[in-house]
Amino acid sequence: MAHSAPETPAKVTMQSAETRRSHDSIWRGLLPLALGMVLALALQFVLPAIVGQYNSRIVMDIGIAMIMAVSLNIVNGMTGQFSIGHAGFMTLGGYTAAMLTYYGSLYMWGAPPAHGHFLGAGEWMMAGACIVGGLVAAGAGYVVGLPSLRLRGDYLAIVTLGFGEILRVVLQQTSKVIEDPAALKAAKWSQLFPPPVGGAIGFADVPKYTNLFWVYTFVTITVVVAYRLKNSSLGRAMISIREDEIASQAMGVNIARNKVLAFVLAAFFAGTAGGLFAHESGVIISPKDAGFQRSFDYVIMTVLGGRGSITGVMLAASILTALPEMLRDFEQYRLIMYALLLIIMMLVRPQGLFGIHEIWQLWPGKGTRTVQKKA
Amino acid sequence: MSLLSVNDLWVSYGAIQALRGISLRVEPGEIVTLIGGNGAGKSTTLRTISGLLQPRSGEIQFQGQAIQGRAPHHIVTSGLIQVPEGRGIFANLTVDENLQLGAFTRSDRVAIRKDRERALELFPRVRERLKQLAGTLSGGEQQMLAIARALLARPKLLMLDEPSLGLAPQIVQTIFQVIREINREGTTILLVEQNASMALQVAHRAYVIEVGEMIMDGPAAELAASDEVRKAYLGAH
Numbered sequence: 001m002a003h004s005a006p007e008t009p010a011k012v013t014m015q016s017a018e019t020r021r022s023h024d025s026i027w028r029g030l031l032p033l034a035l036g037m038v039l040a041l042a043l044q045f046v047l048p049a050i051v052g053q054y055n056s057r058i059v060m061d062i063g064i065a066m067i068m069a070v071s072l073n074i075v076n077g078m079t080g081q082f083s084i085g086h087a088g089f090m091t092l093g094g095y096t097a098a099m100l101t102y103y104g105s106l107y108m109w110g111a112p113p114a115h116g117h118f119l120g121a122g123e124w125m126m127a128g129a130c131i132v133g134g135l136v137a138a139g140a141g142y143v144v145g146l147p148s149l150r151l152r153g154d155y156l157a158i159v160t161l162g163f164g165e166i167l168r169v170v171l172q173q174t175s176k177v178i179e180d181p182a183a184l185k186a187a188k189w190s191q192l193f194p195p196p197v198g199g200a201i202g203f204a205d206v207p208k209y210t211n212l213f214w215v216y217t218f219v220t221i222t223v224v225v226a227y228r229l230k231n232s233s234l235g236r237a238m239i240s241i242r243e244d245e246i247a248s249q250a251m252g253v254n255i256a257r258n259k260v261l262a263f264v265l266a267a268f269f270a271g272t273a274g275g276l277f278a279h280e281s282g283v284i285i286s287p288k289d290a291g292f293q294r295s296f297d298y299v300i301m302t303v304l305g306g307r308g309s310i311t312g313v314m315l316a317a318s319i320l321t322a323l324p325e326m327l328r329d330f331e332q333y334r335l336i337m338y339a340l341l342l343i344i345m346m347l348v349r350p351q352g353l354f355g356i357h358e359i360w361q362l363w364p365g366k367g368t369r370t371v372q373k374k375a
Numbered sequence: 376m377s378l379l380s381v382n383d384l385w386v387s388y389g390a391i392q393a394l395r396g397i398s399l400r401v402e403p404g405e406i407v408t409l410i411g412g413n414g415a416g417k418s419t420t421l422r423t424i425s426g427l428l429q430p431r432s433g434e435i436q437f438q439g440q441a442i443q444g445r446a447p448h449h450i451v452t453s454g455l456i457q458v459p460e461g462r463g464i465f466a467n468l469t470v471d472e473n474l475q476l477g478a479f480t481r482s483d484r485v486a487i488r489k490d491r492e493r494a495l496e497l498f499p500r501v502r503e504r505l506k507q508l509a510g511t512l513s514g515g516e517q518q519m520l521a522i523a524r525a526l527l528a529r530p531k532l533l534m535l536d537e538p539s540l541g542l543a544p545q546i547v548q549t550i551f552q553v554i555r556e557i558n559r560e561g562t563t564i565l566l567v568e569q570n571a572s573m574a575l576q577v578a579h580r581a582y583v584i585e586v587g588e589m590i591m592d593g594p595a596a597e598l599a600a601s602d603e604v605r606k607a608y609l610g611a612h
Contacts (some may be wrong), residue, residue, distance in 0.1 A: 254446070
């Protein structure tokens with residue numbers, strides 16, 4: 001992390017330079033976090049008044065898509081692997097979080113609907129549940145990441161695809177949701193297997209706690225972590241795997257550990273995004289959310305955004321989430337136009353919106369060309 | 376004690392037997408070269424030593440420790456550094472970031488900065504391009520970067536795989552001069568080359584490898600003078 005710090009002037013002694021660097025790096029992490037949370041608060045209270053409920057909901061969807069795309073970009077963009085099972089991690093995290101809040105609310109307050117006001121007990125319970133969902137997804141990420149040590153390219157893609165599909169089928173076999181608080185209190189632990197999360201029809205009546213504040217707080221955490229990672233020596237090691245695995249090994253990078261770590265990190269954030277998604281109003285999470293169609297949406301975002309470019313995939317996540325909504329006027333032609341726009345964008349910018357760069361690296365003088373690597 | 380000794384190394388790619396009982400040793404302070412034609416097994420030997428390939432049998436000792444079968448990142452940490460064939464620079468990272476990756480296994484910042492300074496003195500062209508993306512460098516500059524990057528890992532033994540590959544003769548001269556210079560400062564070097572005449576000029580000792588077997592070894596000057604080597608590798612008639 002401190003490797004990226006500018007050269008210290010010769011006068012400064014090594015000791016004080018070290019201390020200053022470590023203070024710097026704490027601030028560089030905390031300051032953006034604080035700013036992001038202020039922005040999230042502002043969005044929460046100002047945005048609905050300006051653009052209305054419907055559009056605010058789209059902005060919320062954009063935030064969730066951003067978490068998904070930025071985290072997938074750690075695997076696909078930075079480390080150069082090809083995962084198309086990201087929605088699987090999201091759904092796993094979503095179901096875990098939903099189960100915690102639904103049954104938590106039923107147990108403590110006797111009913112699942114949203115409890116408490118803004119930043120009340122219910123919302124904190126949701127935030128905690130999102131993190132637990134993230135941890136469960138991270139565990140799955142570890143397991144799915146292991147084959148990445150032996151497989152690459154298309155073969156790895158098939159394994160990750162398989163994970164999402166397996167999860168979908170497993171979720172279809174779950175049992176009915178328990179709706180009665182008394183029945184819940186009387187339930188035995190053995191009834192948790194298979195977990196009562198609604199089977200094929202999905203998990204309805206999950207309390208609605210997700211709002212702009214929480215979504216953009218999690219977006220901020222994801223982006224700060226991704227950005228700090230990208231500029232750390234660990235992140236550089238991951239990028240070096242993408243660029244040239246053999247050379248990366250020759251530099252002493254433990255590529256096995258780094259590949260799995262990329263999967264674990266990405267899966268964690270996908271799990272939290274799944275938690276937020278599950279508590280969004282009007283959503284019934286269902287097994288089909290784990291399927292490959294949704295995974296593909298996020299792959300498209302990372303490809304369109306540019307591999308490794310955090311701001312690029314954030315922009316792509318915004319465009320691709322908002323676009324289908326903006327095209328609603330065209331009714332039945334909507335999806336055709338969406339597909340056409342995608343094709344055009346890929347023809348015009350095959351390297352992604354910003355290539356491998358961040359938005360501020362595009363200004364004249366700072367920008368550097370993307371090097372197309374030989375296949 | 377030899378810095379590196381390889382004993383009866385057998386390596387295969389599936390059914391193809393690439394190395395058939397290769398043995399070699401490298402003493403501290405030497406430049407040793409491994410010459411031979413296409414597909415003789417030179418790169419395979421280096422890759423096996425640095426842990427990128429697993430031998431079927433045989434022993435590799437570095438500083439008296441058996442290292443065969445260990446993971447590449449462990450081997451790098453012990454000071455055995457390879458500059459891979461085809462340079463293997465990270466095209467979409469800047470030259471500076473490439474250098475930082477060279478020091479990936481180290482955390483002694485003060486010493487790293489000193490080594491970085493020294494590497495840039497050896498390759499002034501690399502210093503001029505620090506902020507550039509490595510993929511935009513010319514072939515010669517990329518080779519210089521690859522060596523400079525390897526120096527940042529502070530090698531006890533530096534293994535170079537075909538540093539002259541695809542480069543103009545003048546650049547090759549420059550690079551071999553630096554290789555000599557690095558060696559004079561105390562780094563032991565194992566050099567794999569197809570350009571046998573260049574390699575034999577800089578090396579102290581040489582091994583000749585042919586279809587996976589060592590057929591000759593001895594002081595570089597003697598080999599360069601021998602009829603067999605001259606006919607087969609130096610283009611004499």
